[in-house]
Amino acid sequence: MQVRKFLPAVALAAVLLPTMGLAQEAEAVPGFDEIGPYIMTTLLFCMAGFLVFFMAAGFAMLEGGLVRSKNVTMQMTKNIALFSIAAIMYWLMGFNLMYPADWTIANWVGPFFSQTVLDPVGIAAADANLGYASIGSDFFFQLVFVAATASIVSGALAERIKLWPFLAFVVVLTGVMYPISGSWQWGGGWLSEAGFSDFAGSTIVHSVGGWAALAGALILGPRLGKYGKDGRVNPIPGSNLALATLGTFILWLGWFGFNGGSQLAMGTVGDISDVSRIFANTNMAAAAGALAAMILTQVMFGKVDLTMVLNGALAGLVSITAEPLAPTLFGALWIGAVGGVIVVFAVPFLDKLKIDDVVGAIPVHLFAGIWGTIAVVFYNDGASLMTQLTGIAAYGVFTFVGSAVIWYVLKMTVGIRVSEEDEMKGLDMSELGMEAYPEFSKG
Numbered sequence: 001m002q003v004r005k006f007l008p009a010v011a012l013a014a015v016l017l018p019t020m021g022l023a024q025e026a027e028a029v030p031g032f033d034e035i036g037p038y039i040m041t042t043l044l045f046c047m048a049g050f051l052v053f054f055m056a057a058g059f060a061m062l063e064g065g066l067v068r069s070k071n072v073t074m075q076m077t078k079n080i081a082l083f084s085i086a087a088i089m090y091w092l093m094g095f096n097l098m099y100p101a102d103w104t105i106a107n108w109v110g111p112f113f114s115q116t117v118l119d120p121v122g123i124a125a126a127d128a129n130l131g132y133a134s135i136g137s138d139f140f141f142q143l144v145f146v147a148a149t150a151s152i153v154s155g156a157l158a159e160r161i162k163l164w165p166f167l168a169f170v171v172v173l174t175g176v177m178y179p180i181s182g183s184w185q186w187g188g189g190w191l192s193e194a195g196f197s198d199f200a201g202s203t204i205v206h207s208v209g210g211w212a213a214l215a216g217a218l219i220l221g222p223r224l225g226k227y228g229k230d231g232r233v234n235p236i237p238g239s240n241l242a243l244a245t246l247g248t249f250i251l252w253l254g255w256f257g258f259n260g261g262s263q264l265a266m267g268t269v270g271d272i273s274d275v276s277r278i279f280a281n282t283n284m285a286a287a288a289g290a291l292a293a294m295i296l297t298q299v300m301f302g303k304v305d306l307t308m309v310l311n312g313a314l315a316g317l318v319s320i321t322a323e324p325l326a327p328t329l330f331g332a333l334w335i336g337a338v339g340g341v342i343v344v345f346a347v348p349f350l351d352k353l354k355i356d357d358v359v360g361a362i363p364v365h366l367f368a369g370i371w372g373t374i375a376v377v378f379y380n381d382g383a384s385l386m387t388q389l390t391g392i393a394a395y396g397v398f399t400f401v402g403s404a405v406i407w408y409v410l411k412m413t414v415g416i417r418v419s420e421e422d423e424m425k426g427l428d429m430s431e432l433g434m435e436a437y438p439e440f441s442k443g
Contacts, residue, residue, distance in 0.1 A: 037267020038130045044275070045137035048261025051254045052144035056083045058250030059151035063158060064436070065244025066307065066359045070426025071159045072239060072436035078154045078163065082170045086147040089175030091116045094146060095139050098179035099187045141261055145205050146174045148258075152209025155359035157216045160223050160423050163431050165416040169406055173212060177402050181208060181395055196391035197383040200262035202322035202372035203392055208399045210366025213357070215403035220416060222356030224423055233351045236358075239437075241306055248310040252286050255317045259324040278324045282317065285324075285336025289316020292340030300344065308347070311360040312340030315368035322372040326379035335375045339368040 060079040064072045095116045118136045119128065128134070150170045157166065182204055184191040198204050225234055238244060259282045265271040293312025297305040316336030320327075327335065346363030350356075357363070373392055376383045410416050417423075422430035429435060 034130050035125050035128075037265065038125075038128060038133060040266040040271075041133040041264070042137045044261055044263070044266040045133055045141040048257035049137070049141040049144050051257025052141070052148065052261070053254075055144070055148055055251050055254030055258070056080075056151065058247045058252075058254055059148070059155065061243050061247030061250060062310070063155040063247070063359055065240040065242070065247060066155070066238035067158045068236065068426070069239040069437050069440065070428055070435070072428065073432055073434055074163065074427040075154065075158055076436070077432060078166060079151060081163075081167055082150040082154060082174075083147045085167060085170050086150055086174040087143060089171055090143045090146050090179075091139075092175060094175050094179040095142060097176070098142070098183045100183065145201060145258075146178055149178055149205050149209040149212075150174055152206065152361050152365045153213045153216060156213035156357045156361040157220055158358040159427065160417055161216075161220055162414075162416055162418055163427075165410045165414055168410060168414075169212075169216070169403075172406055173403070177212075177399065178208060181398050184394065185391070191391050191394065194390065195382065195384065195387045197376050197380055197388065198322050198373060198391065199324060199376075200259045200321045202318055202369045203395050206318045206321065206365040207369035207373070207392070207395055210362050210364075210369060211396055211399035212403040213361050214355070214366060215400050216407050216416075217355050217357055217362070219404065219407040219411060222354055223358070224420060226356050227351075227354050233348075238307070244307070244310060248313055251314060252283075252317065255282055255286070255321075259321055263325070274325055280329060281324045281327055281332035282320055284329050284332040285316040285320035285339070286313045287316070288333040288336035289313050289319065289340035289343075292316075292337040293344050296341060296344045307360070308344055311343045311347075311364050314364045315339035315343045318365055318368040319372035319375065321369075323376040323380055323383075331379055335372065335378075338371060338375075342367050342371055 056079060060076055063075040063079065067075055092115055096114050116135070116139050118139070119134050123134075132138070150173055153169070153173070154166070183189045185196055185198055185204055186192070223236065226236060227233060256279050260275045260278045263271060263275050263278060266275060290309050290313035293308045293315075294304050297303070297308045316339045319335050319339030319342075320332055324332070343360065343363045346367045347357075347360055350362060355362070370392055373388055374385070376388060377385050407416065418427060418430060426435075
């Protein structure tokens with residue numbers, strides 16, 4: 001009973017004594033109003049980064065399902081390797097190249113030779129960048145975007161490209177090309193000053209990957225047997241549509257981090273509300289893209305094409321990525337639906353041009369990315385059509401020409417395409433010496 005009587009007094013002392021003895025120190029510590037936004041934005045970058053990182057698994061599963069079984073191991077190898085290369089190259093030079101301190105020549109060239117440095121261990125609030133987030137969270141969040149760009153190229157050029165030349169291209173793309181063009185907008189460069197708007201990267205990420213893939217597909221050439229001499233297109237079915245569907249759902253999930261994290265702030269009621277609005281719009285666009293592709297293939301071909309439906313969902317996601325905040329849910333619906341329609345028409349269009357894109361990456365990421373960047377003007381009063389088109393053209397010329405030069409140099413030096421015999425055998429055995437499904441191998 002005596003102990004119970006003293007409990008209120010002990011509790012009161014626990015509250016008062018620290019404030020009595022440490023009042024002076026407490027005044028020097030920033031309050032939650034100052035550190036709260038820093039903590040919450042750092043948390044947003046970490047959580048969104050986890051989701052976008054998981055998109056690497058989505059790309060791997062999608063590609064593994066849409067290639068033939070004799071090439072699945074190669075796609076798995078390329079996807080884990082390209083993410084690893086992106087992580088190292090973005091640390092080595094990409095992050096500081098993309099976000100220069102200011103736009104002097106010295107501060108732009110200097111990052112070619114400087115690596116990312118994280119905040120000190122146990123950094124004090126007084127020394128942290130309380131106006132934004134931790135360096136580690138920002139670096140990680142931006143890094144996973146770079147890897148997504150490289151993954152787009154992997155799927156389009158599947159089943160006939162050599163491993164090491166492809167990875168050499170990834171080194172240049174993730175370490176130099178993407179950071180330079182990304183700095184034009186997200187690094188406060190000339191397109192940002194001109195008023196170009198691309199919230200989460202319909203152009204900066206997706207179209208860049210699409211342009212690089214298009215250049216590679218043109219120089220690499222189509223797969224053996226894809227196009228007949230009479231102009232006929234020969235379908236080459238993938239090995240596992242269940243795996244491709246799983247990959248699409250993983251990408252759909254990851255896109256919430258892709259777009260939601262691009263709010264770049266979670267320290268106020270408005271920021272939190274905007275993140276939730278972005279989630280809802282992102283989901284609506286994906287659903288509309290899938291259904292638009294489903295209905296259109298039924299009308300055009302008499303049957304639903306699952307691969308078109310999967311890519312329709314992804315095209316809807318790419319379409320809304322340039323402006324996922326401002327539209328209403330209906331706005332997100334029709335923007336995503338147009339993306340789904342684009343895919344259904346773009347895939348046979350590329351086939352007529354004899355451009356072989358194994359997974360449909362160019363229609364999804366390039367064509368829908370262009371559409372999404374243009375669609376910004378419908379809901380963002382600060383965006384102009386001419387500025388949006390200027391940005392699209394700038395990224396297109398820089399990435400396509402730069403990628404074409406790199407692909408051509410690789411072709412002329414080490415070669416980028418496997419031999420006809422190795423392609424018929426499959427890249428799993430010819431390039432890696434192992435199979436994804438050895439139990440089902442013929443002989």
